[in-house]
Amino acid sequence: GIQVEQSPPDLILQEGANSTLRCNFSDSVNNLQWFHQNPWGQLINLFYIPSGTKQNGRLSATTVATERYSLLYISSSQTTDSGVYFCAVDPYNTDKLIFGTGTRLQVFP
């Protein structure tokens, strides 16, 4: 089955810094989503982005489907950005959503 790998596994930042999280996938997909799980466990859907670039405030995401990767950019990070970021893909010809292992982000004041 499809493999979804995220890097880095852990990231520690000081408030105000920028960061880039990466998601690589091993096969063609219909769609890709980014999620944030806060330190209290709540999951939030950030983007669904099969290709191109989307922006929402300080967050933006870019997916290059032909090269099978997606990037999540966090600018001017805040302590509230802490948590785990997951990407998930919807492989072609399936009704499945496969999650990556996540990037754990810690932002310190």
Next chain:
Amino acid sequence: DAGVIQSPRHEVTEMGQEVTLRCKPISGHNSLFWYRQTMMRGLELLIYFNNNVPIDDSGMPEDRFSAKMPNASFSTLKIQPSEPRDSAVYFCASSLGYGIGSVTQYFGPGTRLLVL
């Protein structure tokens, strides 16, 4: 809107007992998803429904797991009999629209299950 509601928030049970997890999706949403999260396996989609009809249950780990959606405002995930390896956080999510990857899903707070 109250968001997706799950109950109970925490459940501790003994091996062999039946466990029922409940979910109330956001009113008007027509898709519902059940997920499981563990340290070993990460986040896994177990099953999802469109208009109360199960679309894909291939993620359900064993026959001990079953899910139902008798109406648009209620779903259950049942484990019978439960085993210690079922210990996990179970999330329910709902969305407006169809398809697994192209809609924004709204998650409930999760049910933390511990099977002793």
